[in-house]
Amino acid sequence: MTDAPTETVIINNSGYQFPPAVFEWPGVRILEVTAEADVPNDLTGDVVVTTTEGSSNLAEILARGIDWVHTIGTGVDNFPFDVLDGQTLTCSQGASGLPIGEWVFAQMLSFAKAMPEVFVSDAPETWGIDSRIGSLRGATVIIVGVGGIGTEVARLALALDMTVIGVRRRGNASPFDEMTVVNDLSKVIGQADHLVLAAPATAETRHLIDTAMLARVKPGLHLVNIARGTLIDQDALRIALDDQRVARASLDVTDPEPLPADHWLYGHPQIRLTPHTSWMGPDALNTMMALLRTNYDHFRRGEPLEGIVDVEVGY
Secondary structure, rough: OOOOOEEEEEEEEOOOOOOOOHHHOOOEEEEEEEOOOOOOOOOOOOOOEEEOOOOOOOHHHOOOOOOOEEEOOOOOOOOHHHHHOOOEEOOOOOOHHHHHHHHHHHHHHHHHOOOOOOOOOOOOOOOOOOOOOOOOOOOOOEEEOOHHHHHHHHHHHHHOOEEEEEEEOOOOOOOOOOOOOOOOHOHHHHHEEEEEEEEOOOOOOOOOEOHHHOOOOOOOOOEEEEOHHHHHHHHHHHHHOOOOEEEEEEEOOOOOOOOOOOOHHOOOOOOOOOOOOOOOOOOHHHHHHHHHHHHHHHHHHOOOOEOOOOOOOOO
C-alpha cells in the first residue's frame, strides 16, 4: 500500500470487543461482523481483524476490498491461508512473551524445588532436610524457537545463571551474548535439564519430540510445551514418562485441544497441565490491542507492517 486512505474501515471479525482507547481519533470506522453473521451486501473495508482460526465468512469479507488481515493471537497454524487473495497477513507476534515467560519460569522453578511434592499437610518424618530440592542455577535449558517467547525465557534463565541454548531453524543469531544458538536439536538435547518448546507448529515441527528424540535425553528431563501440542508425539512421551527419562512434563498445549474428558494426560502423576492459559495476564488483551494500534499507524502511513506471516512457511 502506498497511499494512506482518508478513512480506514476496520472490520472486526474477531469476536473481541476493542477497548475504546485503541482507535480514539478521527479517520477510522469500525464495523462489527461476527463469525456467524451474514456479510452485508454493501460491506467494504480496508482491514479485517479476526482470530487465528479465521471464520466461516472470512473469505466473503476478504472479497470486499481488504488490503490487510490481522489475527488477534500469535500461532496461525490453524489459519485458512487459502482464503487469502493477495492480502498481507499479520499476527500479534511478541504480545505474549512476558506472561508466557513467567509461566515457563514458574514451571521450571516448581520442578527444581520439587513443588508440590515438598508441601506437607501433617508432620514429616524429618524437618529441614529434603534431598529432592534442587536449583535452577547451573542447570541447562534448551529453548526450541528463539522468537519473542523464547527470548523472554532466555532472559529470565540467564538472570538466574542458567546455561541457555537456543534452537532455531536457520542461522545462529542470538539475542544475548551469553546464549548459544544452534540449528539441530538432536545434537544438544542430551545436555538439557529443561527443554522448552516455543516453536511454531508446521509440517517440519510436527512430532519434533518423538521416540528417537526422547531416546537422546538426559534421564530426569523436565519438558515444557507452550507452543502447540503437535510438537510432541504424546504416545512417545507417555513411555518416556513411565521410564523416568522425562521426570515431568509441564504442558499448556495438547493434541487435540480441548482434550477429551477421559484423556490420560489428565491423570498422569508426572504431568502438570493447564488449559492453554499461559498467555493470560491482566494486560494480555490490551497488549495485543496495542500491537494492532501500532500496526494500524504503520498502515495509515504506508509503512511496513510488523508481525508479517510468511504464508509459505506458516508463521
